[in-house]
Structure formats: C-alpha cells, structure tokens
Amino acid sequence: MSALIRVIVRLYQAFFAQLEAITSGWFLGLTARLVFGSTLLVYFINSGMTKVGKGPLGFLAPSDGAYAQILPSLMEQVGYDTSQIEFFPYGLIVLLGTWAEFVLPVLVVIGLFTRAASLGMIVFIVVMTVVDITGHHVDASTIGMVFDSNPSSLIADQRMLWLMVLFIPLLRGPGCISLDAILSTYYRRRESYY
Numbered sequence: 001m002s003a004l005i006r007v008i009v010r011l012y013q014a015f016f017a018q019l020e021a022i023t024s025g026w027f028l029g030l031t032a033r034l035v036f037g038s039t040l041l042v043y044f045i046n047s048g049m050t051k052v053g054k055g056p057l058g059f060l061a062p063s064d065g066a067y068a069q070i071l072p073s074l075m076e077q078v079g080y081d082t083s084q085i086e087f088f089p090y091g092l093i094v095l096l097g098t099w100a101e102f103v104l105p106v107l108v109v110i111g112l113f114t115r116a117a118s119l120g121m122i123v124f125i126v127v128m129t130v131v132d133i134t135g136h137h138v139d140a141s142t143i144g145m146v147f148d149s150n151p152s153s154l155i156a157d158q159r160m161l162w163l164m165v166l167f168i169p170l171l172r173g174p175g176c177i178s179l180d181a182i183l184s185t186y187y188r189r190r191e192s193y194y
Contacts, residue, residue, distance in 0.1 A: 029114070029175025032168035037109035040162060049100035051094075062091075062098045070094050072135035108169065111178025118170035122163055129159055172191055 010045050051066030052058040068075045069084050071090060078084040085091060104124060107117035113154050132155060144153020151157050 025176040026117040026177055027174050029169050030177045031110055032165050033114070033174060034113055035179070036105070036162075036165045039165075041105050041109055043060050044101050048098060051098040051101065058097070059102075060095075062094045066094050066098050070131065073133065079118065079136075097124075108166070111169075111174035111180050112179050112183075114169045114174035114178060115141070118166045122166050125159055125162055125166075129155055 044111075051062050053061035053063045053066075053068065064075075064080065064082050067090075068080065069095065071085070074085060074090060075082075100120060101124070104120045107113050108121060124161045133143060138155065142154050144150065144156035146156055146160070148156075164182065
C-alpha cells in the first residue's frame, strides 16, 4: 500500500511540476491582466467618463460630479460649488484621480509599467473604498463582511477579488506577453549591440 501511495505522490508532484514549468513566466501575469481587462477596464473607463468636464479639453477640467464622487464631504461643506474649492491640493487630487481612472487600467491591460500601474490601481481601489464607506456612507449590506458566506457584497467581496487580480502582476510581473517584456528584450539587445 505504501508503494502505491509513493507512486501516486510522485505522479501528483510530476504533473504539477510540469504544469508549473509550462506556465512559468507568462501564464499568471497574462491571465491576471486579461481577467482585469475583461471585467474592470470598461468599468473604470466608464467611471472616468463621468468625471470628465465638457468639451474636447474636458480631461483638464473635471466635472462637478468628479468632485462629488472623489471629495463628497468637501463638496457638501461648500454647498456643491466647486469654485470654492482650492486647486491645491483638492482640485489636483480630483484631476489626478480622474486621469488615473483612465491611464492605470490601460497600462495594466497592455502590460506597460505593469508593476507600478498595478500598485497604483491597488491604491486607487483602497482609496475608492474608503471614500465610499466614509464619504458616501454606503450601507452595511453594500459593504458586506469577509467570511460571511455571502459572496455578493459590492465592497468587501468584489473589491477583494479585484485586488487579488492586481497583486499577481504586481508581485509576479506582467509575463512575457506584455509591452514591458518587449521593451525589456529590445533594450537588452540594444545594450549587447553596443
């Protein structure tokens, strides 16, 4: 019986070692980026579009809605009059937050500056969550709880999964199918040429 168990253990270890070798360097980063792109890219771009001001240069002047979404307590204090809000630091926070909602997801998906973009998205999601809870005062059922056997809360459960998808490229890199890998190969070849 122990010989049979040893054979099963060896087969198990060999199978998963081979699977790990086949997927090493490309699968996790690429898959995480594709999952992020297919589930969250359009979400963040649509959310960013609600923050852009009017006209072709609207990306330089966020809408009143951007201020209300990003700085809800401050907007309430000034009676929803954005002209009373100083650009530094508050207007700058809104402007950079609006740009981040467009730029960071795209960088993650195409695999350019992927680790920094993933870290930026993690910080963005954490800040977004804090603002939703403290600024927008979402209710307890929307916040949810971990280990509550209800996997459908919009904040605790969903955003934890969003973060996990971003931790993979942050910690493991984007994989060899990415702009980071292409640029890295280009610069290595260029350096070896000179």
